[in-house]
Amino acid sequence: MFIAGFPAGSWGTNCYVVATGKGTECIVVDPGQDAASGVEQVVAENRLKPVAVLLTHGHIDHMWSVTPVAGAYDATAWIHPRDRHLLSDPMAGISRESAAMLLGGRHEFVEPDDVAELADGQALELAGLTFTVDHTPGHTAGSVTFRTPYGAAAGQAEISEVMFAGDLLFKGSIGRTDLPGGDHPTMLRTLASKVLPLADDVVVLPGHGEQTSIGRERATNPYLLDLLESDGDGTPPVRRGL
Numbered sequence: 001m002f003i004a005g006f007p008a009g010s011w012g013t014n015c016y017v018v019a020t021g022k023g024t025e026c027i028v029v030d031p032g033q034d035a036a037s038g039v040e041q042v043v044a045e046n047r048l049k050p051v052a053v054l055l056t057h058g059h060i061d062h063m064w065s066v067t068p069v070a071g072a073y074d075a076t077a078w079i080h081p082r083d084r085h086l087l088s089d090p091m092a093g094i095s096r097e098s099a100a101m102l103l104g105g106r107h108e109f110v111e112p113d114d115v116a117e118l119a120d121g122q123a124l125e126l127a128g129l130t131f132t133v134d135h136t137p138g139h140t141a142g143s144v145t146f147r148t149p150y151g152a153a154a155g156q157a158e159i160s161e162v163m164f165a166g167d168l169l170f171k172g173s174i175g176r177t178d179l180p181g182g183d184h185p186t187m188l189r190t191l192a193s194k195v196l197p198l199a200d201d202v203v204v205l206p207g208h209g210e211q212t213s214i215g216r217e218r219a220t221n222p223y224l225l226d227l228l229e230s231d232g233d234g235t236p237p238v239r240r241g242l
Contacts, residue, residue, distance in 0.1 A: 009033025056166025083142025138187025
């Protein structure tokens with residue numbers, strides 16, 4: 001599998017280009033601010049053809065370039081219906097401070113010409129790859145993750161899947177829930193039902209920061225540790241002893 005990732009824009013949002021190999025069709029995950037040029041470079045250097053743009057959620061730092069990228073390659077943009085309104089009105093999903101800063105310049109957002117909606121448990125067959133869609137609300141109402149089989153890499157331990165996690169799970173942390181559409185109890189339920197059951201060898205490619213794994217986060221992430229101590233239901237853990 002070919003995966004190229006790079007941080008884009010002032011938020012440092014990770015954009016990923018994914019394919020079965022060089023010289024094939026590919027998909028683009030989360031083309032954020034100023035990501036179009038980076039996508040163009042990866043595509044040209046590796047002789048790729050984007051056929052779809054996958055959005056983990058509708059926040060502006062993840063979808064800023066979705067329309068120009070999808071339009072440049074005649075690709076379909078995929079998003080969960082609960083976040084679809086953010087494609088044309090991304091200011092509805094950010095803080096007042098961020099909105100004020102962005103509105104100082106003139107930015108107009110419109111939906112790509114071809115938009116398709118995602119559903120929980122859906123299997124997407126794109127560019128020779130299969131992506132399992134998990135609806136993972138909490139950061140936004142329409143947040144999703146995409147998991148795809150990876151298999152054994154030469155000389156390395158087997159990796160069963162790669163998960164494009166958006167702003168659900170980070171190395172040592174989780175996505176914020178204080179923006180419009182966010183909800184912390186929902187986030188905890190999502191982590192308990194969608195993250196904790198995954199295998200330890202699943203590699204997590206987050207929307208910001210370094211890659212990690214489910215095993216590492218299960219062992220070290222304070223939010224997941226609290227859930228494990230509370231039997232995974234999001235209730236406060238029972239403190240035993242003094």
